[in-house]
Amino acid sequence: MSSVDPVSQDDKTKAEDFKNKANEFFKDKHFEQAIDLYTNAIDLDPTVAVYYGNRSFAYLKTESYGYALIDATKALELDPTYIKGYYRRATSNMAMGKFKLALKDFESVKRARPRDKDAQLKYNECNKIVRQIAFEKAIAVDSTRKRPSESLDVESMAVDSGYAGPRLDGEITAGFMSELLDWMRNQKILHRKYAFKIILEVKKIFQALPSLVDVTIPECNKFTVCGDIHGQFYDLLNVFKLNGLPSQDNPYLFNGDFVDRGSFSVEVVLTLFGFKALYPNHFHLSRGNHESETMNKMYGFEGEVQKKYSSQMVELFTEVFNYLPLAHIIGGKILVTHGGLFKDDDVLLDDIRKVDRDRQPPEDGIMCDLLWSDPQMLNGRSPSKRGVGTQFGPNVTEDFLSRNGLELVIRSHEVKPEGYEVSHNGKCITVFSAPNYCDQMGNKGAFITLTKDLKPEFTVYEAVPHPKVKAMQYASPLFGLLS
Incomplete structure (x- = not known):
């Protein structure tokens, strides 16, 4: 017609x-x-x-x-x-x-x-x-202005004698992390001095990493890949219950979008940063599109940090998110990145390694595509349904893997009814680890375990109860438009 x-x-x-x-x-x-x-x-x-x-x-x-x-x-x-x-x-x-x-x-x-x-x-x-x-x-153009991390004097921060929570007076230990999880599970706030210490410690680790990190799976161990958590702290605790706490013998990779939407993003990110500091070579974090200033303003993380801590901590998180790696290569054969592949055909792994990531995500280019793109069923490419990045078909995935000597792409970024989806003739897997997303989608969550043969196995789980704090509690009032 x-x-x-x-x-x-x-x-x-x-x-x-x-x-x-x-x-x-x-x-x-x-x-x-x-x-x-x-x-x-x-x-x-x-x-x-x-x-x-x-x-x-x-x-x-x-x-x-x-x-x-x-x-x-x-x-x-x-x-x-x-x-x-x-x-x-x-x-x-x-x-x-x-x-x-x-x-x-x-x-x-x-x-x-x-x-x-x-x-x-x-x-x-x-x-x-x-x-x-x-x-x-x-x-931002003021070259004399200090970065947030440079203007902090953590040691001078006093801890009130009435504070009964975990204390971090030296290096992060497994004991401290256990105490921290129990403390936050009961909706208690880690003292700001120790929160700042965790963030500053993990900043040094991220700064030393390349934009594309190579990861080796130990001979006798599994390796777990999780997708979006989006501030769903109690579902994160359930992942650890199902799959074990992170350790040198139980390594993890969390594939971006730790924060926003869910109203326990502070608890999630302090947990993930704490484990990264504890096990820097066995606990890995990738940047998602929500580890960015614009998303955090709209979808709740900024408001939550201001409520639980301060604007100063918001600025520090913004700085540290810029240092998060953009992708990982597991066992030399699997690319793990939050969004997906590229608008251009000729992208090589070395091009990803060369990306200057210390900035807010741009609206185009390799960094943008890694954070925002999605797979599609048809061959070729299409304009992104999100308005940012691109949609890429099975032939694009096949060509990228062939040119770079890889076998599989694992990405996240999209809600899936069963928590995961295998597409592109088995060459592209989506994993999403936030069940009943935003307390309303009814989806399951999932994580992937890999062993030395790099064959993915899936664990699917339902959402668990959480305290009566609704999703998007701290989001911009403008998002009342979506209710």
Whole structure:
């Protein structure tokens, strides 16, 4: 059907039925099915702004921000008075860190509804973020300004005599980590002096690492790869219960997105950093797209650290996240990275090794693709559903592995119903370790174990109970748009 063909009454009726069915799937949090049904409605009647607006909302729920942006824009082309279209488009742009564009849409809503307090609130909140980012960029060019780690005097920090938690007066030990896990399990906060010590210690370790780290699996040991944790501390504890605590004989790699969304991100990152400091050669961490300043402002980590500690610690985390490696090679045969492969065909492992990672993630290039890209079913490449990175097909994976003498790509970055998914003829595995993501997705979590033969085995698990602190508790108020 072309854009000028009239829509029959029968098609309009069928389209409305599809939309109503999609709405029911959406209410039940079956977002992929809802997207398919909204698409059916659009195919029958592409003239209705609400169909695009609703599908845009479903895309937002699945973190397909690029697709959500396209649909919201189409809805507004069909109906410039469709207020939800402006909200959807603003949310899409915010999720991709494009706050100035989001601000324009909030301004449009404010003009259309000058007495709407909610519209004014969202405009003010977005404007505050735009101003804050502009200020931070201005001071960033000051070459005389010290890095956060250089301005800390941890030894002078006093510890109140009433503090009964773990103390770190020397090197991190297994005993300290055991005490720390028990302390935080009971929703108690590690004293800021010791939190700062952990972060500063792990910073030195990350700084000495290359952007691509080579990892050897010991002869008699398994090696465990975990995907996104996203602040779900109690599910992280469950991983350790199922698979054993990290040790020299039980090595791990956590593949990015430690923080944001879940409301125990501080506990997660202090746990992971503590084990990295304790076992620097047997506990590995990769950077995810959420180990970045823009994501942390929006999705809760910044707010959580400010609530539990201070803005000074937020700045230190931002500095240290920049030193996280971007990828690992396991046993010389498996590339593990958070997002995926590249827009260009000629990327070699040495190109990854040469990446200067001490910065915020760029919007293009090797570093961007490693953090943001996703696999797709069809050969070739497509524009990213997220609006950042690329989507790469089975032939892209096969070609990359062949040129670099590898056998497998393990990546994370996407919720999967069973916690993992094997694709690209067995050459690309997604692992996601945050079950019932954001307390609403109903997915299982998974981790991968590898032995010397590098054959992956999967452990799947359900979410465990956690204290009554909702996901996104500390996120920007703007993300009330997604509720």
